[in-house]
Amino acid sequence: MSETKQHQQSLVSQKFIASAKIGKILANRCLNCGFTMLETIYFCEKCFSSTFQHVEFDGVGKVVTFTIQAVTPEGFEDVGSYAWVVFKMDNASFRVSGFLPGIVTPADLPIGSRVRVSDYDPKHGLLLKKI
Amino acid sequence: MIVIFLVSVNKALDLPIKWTILYVACLTFLYVKIYFLAMINKVCVLGAGSTKYGKLDEGIVEIALNASKEAISSAGITPKDIQAGYISNVFGVADKQVHMAPVIMSNLGIPYVPGLTIESACGSGSVMLREAYANIAAGFYDCVLSLGVEKVTHVGTLQSTTLFSYCSDFFYEGGSGASFPGLFATIARSYMNTFKATEEDLAHVAVKNHENGLLNPKAHVRKKITVDDVLNSPMVASPLKLYDCCPFSDGASAVILCNEEFAKKSGRQYVEIIGSGRGASPAAVQGREDITTIPSTIAAAKQAYAMAGITPKDIDFAEVHDCFTIAEIIDIEDLGFFPKGTAASAVTEGATRRNGAIPINPSGGLKSKGHPIGATGVGQVVEVFEQFTGNAKDRTIKDAEIALTHNFGATGASAAVHIFKKVK
Numbered sequence: 001m002s003e004t005k006q007h008q009q010s011l012v013s014q015k016f017i018a019s020a021k022i023g024k025i026l027a028n029r030c031l032n033c034g035f036t037m038l039e040t041i042y043f044c045e046k047c048f049s050s051t052f053q054h055v056e057f058d059g060v061g062k063v064v065t066f067t068i069q070a071v072t073p074e075g076f077e078d079v080g081s082y083a084w085v086v087f088k089m090d091n092a093s094f095r096v097s098g099f100l101p102g103i104v105t106p107a108d109l110p111i112g113s114r115v116r117v118s119d120y121d122p123k124h125g126l127l128l129k130k131i
Numbered sequence: 132m133i134v135i136f137l138v139s140v141n142k143a144l145d146l147p148i149k150w151t152i153l154y155v156a157c158l159t160f161l162y163v164k165i166y167f168l169a170m171i172n173k174v175c176v177l178g179a180g181s182t183k184y185g186k187l188d189e190g191i192v193e194i195a196l197n198a199s200k201e202a203i204s205s206a207g208i209t210p211k212d213i214q215a216g217y218i219s220n221v222f223g224v225a226d227k228q229v230h231m232a233p234v235i236m237s238n239l240g241i242p243y244v245p246g247l248t249i250e251s252a253c254g255s256g257s258v259m260l261r262e263a264y265a266n267i268a269a270g271f272y273d274c275v276l277s278l279g280v281e282k283v284t285h286v287g288t289l290q291s292t293t294l295f296s297y298c299s300d301f302f303y304e305g306g307s308g309a310s311f312p313g314l315f316a317t318i319a320r321s322y323m324n325t326f327k328a329t330e331e332d333l334a335h336v337a338v339k340n341h342e343n344g345l346l347n348p349k350a351h352v353r354k355k356i357t358v359d360d361v362l363n364s365p366m367v368a369s370p371l372k373l374y375d376c377c378p379f380s381d382g383a384s385a386v387i388l389c390n391e392e393f394a395k396k397s398g399r400q401y402v403e404i405i406g407s408g409r410g411a412s413p414a415a416v417q418g419r420e421d422i423t424t425i426p427s428t429i430a431a432a433k434q435a436y437a438m439a440g441i442t443p444k445d446i447d448f449a450e451v452h453d454c455f456t457i458a459e460i461i462d463i464e465d466l467g468f469f470p471k472g473t474a475a476s477a478v479t480e481g482a483t484r485r486n487g488a489i490p491i492n493p494s495g496g497l498k499s500k501g502h503p504i505g506a507t508g509v510g511q512v513v514e515v516f517e518q519f520t521g522n523a524k525d526r527t528i529k530d531a532e533i534a535l536t537h538n539f540g541a542t543g544a545s546a547a548v549h550i551f552k553k554v555k
Contacts, residue, residue, distance in 0.1 A: 013302075040302065064321065064422070065317040065318070065320045065321040065324070065422060066317060066320065067309075067312075067313045067314075067316035067317050067320065067368045067369055067370075067371075068368070068369045069308075069309075069310055069312065069313045069316070069367070069368040069369075070365065070366050070367055070368065071288065071289075071292055071310060071312070071367060071368075072292070072308060072310060072313075073292050073293045073296040073305060073308065073309075073310050074289060074290070074292075074293040075293075076308045077289075079308075082308060084304075084307065084308050084309040084313050084314075084317065086317055086416060086417050086422070094417070094418075095417040095418070096303075096417055097303055097304065097307060097309070097415070097416065097417040098307050099307040099308045105369075106369055106370070111320075111324055124307065124308060125302075125303075125306040125307030125308065126303075126307050
């Protein structure tokens with residue numbers, strides 16, 4: 001299973017992962033219309049241009065929604081209780097989702113809590129930290 | 132001739148020439164639209180069959196063949212009448228069989244009849260049905276087999292949870308630890324936070340669907356439950372508990388689709404498909420502008436209603452995709468049965484029960500009947516067929532003549548809606 005994940009990561013976007021490792025979210029800004037979207041998208045959603053400029057945003061934002069799972073997918077059995085979080089970036093129009101360890105009950109993470117990207121783990125994807 | 136007539140009228144009334152151009156353009160558009168509509172063959176459901184849903188001992192091919200045999204018998208045809216096979220399946224690899232269609236066709240004794248296997252996660256059945264529908268409507272075939280099948284229970288909960296997570300946008304979701312209950316739990320929390328719905332409201336969906344499933348001999352979980360049972364069941368992914376979630380199921384469902392001429396010649400009871408729509412949404416939940424709605428459902432429903440020439444008020448009952456209780460609440464708003472933010476209270480008040488204003492999931496839905504993901508969308512059509520041909524017994528919706536099925540893949544990244552009419 002982890003072999004499959006490693007393979008996918010090597011294909012999708014090493015640049016996105018490299019940015020996440022320093023707490024940033026890498027995005028594409030369309031050179032034709034200026035719309036900004038996640039780096040893994042190949043064509044602009046607004047004008048369908050494929051010429052982009054890379055833009056790095058601070059991976060900081062507010063929790064929009066989340067869950068704490070009792071049954072987790074394979075590879076996450078040994079990490080203890082965590083939240084899977086969708087958060088709205090402070091300085092970008094889009095949302096990002098990731099893995100936030102150490103969250104045990106919903107009371108630990110009220111909607112609107114602030115989180116930041118802390119790393120990209122090859123086993124667990126985009127890692128978040130509560131701030 | 133019409134153009135000459137319009138020009139004459141125009142001259143007589145001394146109207147500007149641009150009015151004439153506008154009239155001619157409108158009439159041309161209407162003519163072309165009517166011409167193409169007339170070219171579409173009516174598509175009918177002539178027979179239907181289903182295995183029991185649940186934990187089945189047979190292999191995936193045998194399960195598929197059992198449902199196919201029942202559908203063929205129900206339609207009063209033999210395999211030689213079938214000109215193509217459409218098979219939906221997601222996790223055939225879990226039972227060591229992919230490229231399912233030729234294997235099914237060979238075992239039905241028609242190895243030289245073309246088959247096609249289609250995958251669209253939990254929406255595979257309805258998406259496949261749409262392709263079968265389109266091929267009959269376009270006149271390529273007179274009669275086809277439309278079959279959905281799944282077998283996953285033998286791999287266990289951890290492996291099933293992992294396999295299902297591959298249906299997400301894996302780089303952003305499954306790969307960061309989101310399971311499917313987890314993804315729907317984020318949707319539930321967002322909905323509850325926005326519209327002040329409660330966990331008790333969600334529980335009422337499960338209670339109602341289990342009540343219906345008790346009347347369905349082929350349902351996976353035939354057990355009466357209460358709101359307290361749901362609220363006290365183990366947490367799976369907060370705020371969703373065990374009874375908010377559908378089970379992993381094995382099972383197969385099949386229908387025989389044909390054109391109207393074929394159906395009439397058979398002399399048997401049949402059901403007409405009067406609307407069909409497909410929709411899409413951003414694959415990842417993070418990509419949705421509004422997490423409390425599913426755009427693919429709205430798009431597919433709009434197309435299906437337009438094709439059928441009806442509105443949500445004309446639907447007598449619906450089979451919708453209730454993989455989790457929150458999904459049914461969002462579905463019935465997106466399908467137009469309730470205004471946004473009101474479905475939770477409507478369910479609690481009983482509006483979706485079998486005797487309610489709009490009965491939802493009389494079969495028991497995914498929640499009670501079960502969710503063999505490749506088969507689910509076809510199983511919904513089997514329920515409609517049984518309802519409209521007098522075979523739904525105690526769960527019959529009285530005087531129903533128009534029904535809707537709605538089925539989506541993953542968190543609604545793909546969806547299809549179909550509308551059916553009882554043929555008297």
